[in-house]
Amino acid sequence: MLTDVAIALTAIVAGFLTALWLLLLWVGDAVDLEGERDLDPILGARDPVAIYESQGPYIPMPDHLRTRDEMVDWLTKDLPRLTSEMQNPRT
Numbered sequence: 001m002l003t004d005v006a007i008a009l010t011a012i013v014a015g016f017l018t019a020l021w022l023l024l025l026w027v028g029d030a031v032d033l034e035g036e037r038d039l040d041p042i043l044g045a046r047d048p049v050a051i052y053e054s055q056g057p058y059i060p061m062p063d064h065l066r067t068r069d070e071m072v073d074w075l076t077k078d079l080p081r082l083t084s085e086m087q088n089p090r091t
Contacts, residue, residue, distance in 0.1 A: 059083070061074065062074065
């Protein structure tokens with residue numbers, strides 16, 4: 001009898017603590033800590049395109065590519081040619 005009560009109380013306390021822990025994790029993800037987003041260059045105020053440009057040459061995918069096959073064809077044929085021209089500029 002005493003063992004059953006102890007197990008029941010332990011289960012209740014463990015369930016309460018688990019629910020509290022999950023609630024804190026959920027609320028903690030929703031709360032923006034002071035300046036944390038400012039440290040992340042993607043989520044912060046900086047423009048993502050400016051990040052890519054600062055890392056080196058950025059070649060946007062052409063707008064006329066609509067199907068997957070057209071995109072794969074461009075990625076496998078034209079993009080390597082464009083990147084090699086950027087590395088070895090013809091003067």
